[in-house]
Amino acid sequence: MKALGGFSTIELLIAFALLISAVATVTLTVDGIPNLIAHARMEHEAYRIADYTLLSLWNNIRTKEQGAQVSLRINQDGYEIATQAGPRANGLYTRLVALVSWAGVRGQPAKLSLQGVAVDLERTRSSTCSPFVIGDWFSPRVLGTYRLSSDSLLPAHAGDSAVSDIAVLGSRIAIAIPKTDSAESPTLHFFTHQASDERPVWETAFDNAPGSQIGFSALAVGDGYLFAGNGFGSASGATSDLCKDGYSCAQLQVFDLSPSVVPERIGALELSTSTWPRAVTVRGARAAVASIVYGNGLVFLGLEKTANGMEFVVIDATDPAHPRWLSGLPLGRSVRAIAITENYAYLATSDSKRELLIVDITDPRQPMVVDSWDASGASGFGLGSAVYVQDGRAHVGRTYVSNASEWYAFDEVEPAHLVPFFEYDLGTARRPASVVDIIVRDFLAFVLSGNRLLIADFSTPDLASPVILEQSIPGSGAALACRGNTLYVLSNKDGIGALSIITSS
Numbered sequence: 485m486k487a488l489g490g491f492s493t494i495e496l497l498i499a500f501a502l503l504i505s506a507v508a509t510v511t512l513t514v515d516g517i518p519n520l521i522a523h524a525r526m527e528h529e530a531y532r533i534a535d536y537t538l539l540s541l542w543n544n545i546r547t548k549e550q551g552a553q554v555s556l557r558i559n560q561d562g563y564e565i566a567t568q569a570g571p572r573a574n575g576l577y578t579r580l581v582a583l584v585s586w587a588g589v590r591g592q593p594a595k596l597s598l599q600g601v602a603v604d605l606e607r608t609r610s611s612t613c614s615p616f617v618i619g620d621w622f623s624p625r626v627l628g629t630y631r632l633s634s635d636s637l638l639p640a641h642a643g644d645s646a647v648s649d650i651a652v653l654g655s656r657i658a659i660a661i662p663k664t665d666s667a668e669s670p671t672l673h674f675f676t677h678q679a680s681d682e683r684p685v686w687e688t689a690f691d692n693a694p695g696s697q698i699g700f701s702a703l704a705v706g707d708g709y710l711f712a713g714n715g716f717g718s719a720s721g722a723t724s725d726l727c728k729d730g731y732s733c734a735q736l737q738v739f740d741l742s743p744s745v746v747p748e749r750i751g752a753l754e755l756s757t758s759t760w761p762r763a764v765t766v767r768g769a770r771a772a773v774a775s776i777v778y779g780n781g782l783v784f785l786g787l788e789k790t791a792n793g794m795e796f797v798v799i800d801a802t803d804p805a806h807p808r809w810l811s812g813l814p815l816g817r818s819v820r821a822i823a824i825t826e827n828y829a830y831l832a833t834s835d836s837k838r839e840l841l842i843v844d845i846t847d848p849r850q851p852m853v854v855d856s857w858d859a860s861g862a863s864g865f866g867l868g869s870a871v872y873v874q875d876g877r878a879h880v881g882r883t884y885v886s887n888a889s890e891w892y893a894f895d896e897v898e899p900a901h902l903v904p905f906f907e908y909d910l911g912t913a914r915r916p917a918s919v920v921d922i923i924v925r926d927f928l929a930f931v932l933s934g935n936r937l938l939i940a941d942f943s944t945p946d947l948a949s950p951v952i953l954e955q956s957i958p959g960s961g962a963a964l965a966c967r968g969n970t971l972y973v974l975s976n977k978d979g980i981g982a983l984s985i986i987t988s989s
Contacts, residue, residue, distance in 0.1 A: 519589045530584045533563055534598040537582040541567045562586055612652050613966040617926045619988030621939055622953050627681045632981035639686055647974045647981030650965045651703035653741050657684055658710050660700035671699025674747045680970040680987055688746055693732035706778035709804045710739040713773030735773050738804045751805040761812045762793025777822045782848055786819025795819050798848050811849050823873040832868030839868035839882050842899055855899035861888025872922040873897055879929055881919020884911040890919050891931055906948050921964040932961035958982045
């Protein structure tokens with residue numbers, strides 16, 4: 485049963501611990517003790533009414549499908565009561581407000597408000613970002629920048645590494661390595677990071693495919709697990725020596741991130757090359773993973789272009805130790821990035837005429853392409869590279885194109901309504917730039933491009949002209965992640981990765 489745009493009726497929590505302290509905006513000139521006592525009684529009653537109203541509002545949201553109200557305005561014994569729910573932030577939280585107004589001792593207006601939060605617990609298990617912006621992000625603070633090298637974050641035996649993706653869950657950070665100098669070097673490193681201003685501490689590492697220098701390409705977290713996309717595509721022959729360990733050739737590898745134990749690889753799934761999804765390239769290699777996202781027990785994989793198979797793949801991960809292929813779609817192009825909502829998957833593809841595809845995943849066993857969008861500019865360039873969807877608004881990025889923009893924003897992402905309200909040209913012939921990754925928090929969009937992080941404020945009345953700040957990063961950007969109010973930025977310079985930890989002032 486669903487209510488309030490996807491909030492489960494059994495997964496709502498009213499966060500009373502987060503209630504903003506009631507403030508009565510009252511200005512009184514009190515003539516003696518009797519008036520003071522009368523005012524205190526009226527304010528106490530207003531607080532009681534607001535508290536009861538807020539709890540009732542939460543219950544109304546839970547039972548909305550039975551016709552209960554989520555907003556109202558009534559008069560009760562001289563007190564005017566108003567409620568409000570929303571808007572949602574990142575699809576995870578809804579602000580709840582109960583406002584009580586009354587006439588004071590001398591007839592002057594007085595009011596008191598209580599605020600709370602309704603939380604979609606199912607979705608928060610898969611999210612580590614705070615949906616609410618805290619502090620001044622237009623004066624960002626770099627808490628630390630660390631190299632993925634043996635003289636910084638990595639142990640002495642690990643060597644130096646470039647980086648491809650990052651995922652954060654709780655106090656753990658996972659960083660993927662796309663390629664190593666040695667076939668025996670690990671390609672996935674785990675770190676513990678208790679406080680944002682502390683140095684991450686290396687915990688353990690894994691190799692995706694012993695015998696291959698190619699590493700992991702994409703990471704996603706959810707429900708206490710890390711889902712890692714394999715960038716290694718071996719020869720498709722069943723006798724390949726590199727496939728005998730059970731996971732080297734698996735496009736998906738699963739790691740248990742339980743807080744009380746060291747990360748452990750518990751499962752893997754190798755997609756079929758002879759039957760659907762026919763995950764094999766024209767060169768006869770297993771199709772590597774280009775993108776991955778997790779949601780509600782499902783893993784969505786974007787593969788490199790296949791010979792005649794499925795590039796969009798849906799995997800049932802309700803049993804993480806035994807994931808199984810569920811469905812997919814042949815697209816004829818690589819899927820470079822994926823964002824999902826309750827009903828749709830948004831795919832950034834390497835098709836210059838369909839940079840964005842919308843797939844209906846209402847029934848994940850039968851996904852269907854329902855819309856596509858072709859960005860302006862030269863044909864054959866500007867391929868889809870990043871996508872992020874939040875509360876009915878989408879941000880789409882693509883690779884550099886000489887005569888058009890690389891970053892677009894859409895105010896409506898339902899099929900047949902793909903008209904951007906904002907676009908931004910990031911690159912020039914002298915300074916070509918592509919969109920690498922995007923994260924949106926409340927009204928701020930964080931866009932990684934080249935050696936800079938763009939921070940855009942979309943809270944202004946003119947959404948087509950947001951205020952944009954550019955923050956420089958070391959090297960070329962690789963990936964973004966966040967935890968709470970902290971942003972984790974991966975970049976590469978001279979073949980060595982760097983992790984920058986950034987927060988607001």
